[in-house]
Amino acid sequence: MSDQRIWTAVIDAIKTERNAMYFYQRGALRMSDKRARAIFLKLAEDEREHAECFLEIYQGAEIPDLTAQLQAQDPASEWMLELEGLLDGGFADVQALQLAMLKEKHLERQLRQVAATISDPAIRTVYEVNADSTRQHFALIETEYQRLTGRQ
DSSP: OHHHHHHHHHHHHHHHHHHHHHHHHHHHHHHOOOHHHHHHHHHHHHHHHHHHHHHHHHTTTTTTHHHHHHHHHOOTSSSHHHHHHOOOOOOHHHHHHHHHHHHHHHHHHHHHHHHOOOOHHHHHHHHHHHHHHHHHHHHHHHHHHHHHHHHH
């Protein structure tokens, strides 16, 4: 993968993590279940940490500082548009957890696909570690979903 493509992939990854962070922060504000809310807040912090990891792997001058990246909210992001759909239709904790599981599963797949195209082992490892963390997010959300729905 060329330096330009790596730079683009890193910027896209930072934006995705930022969008996920805002998704979880905003969703947490609407959660009625305290434990589900705490999980969403933890996931928001994890997403911020993921963004930091991506920023650290590429210190090119073209990438603005992390604070600037994280403050640039994107209300048109897929994450936020889908959350807005839940908010408009009557927010429910279980629906938010279902959506979060879908988003995490999709994100893991994306991270692994990009990782497979990167020849630099350090950069590829960051993608793989974040994909593993994303898989853990899915498992955490799934456990919470099962608790709230009584499903095993």
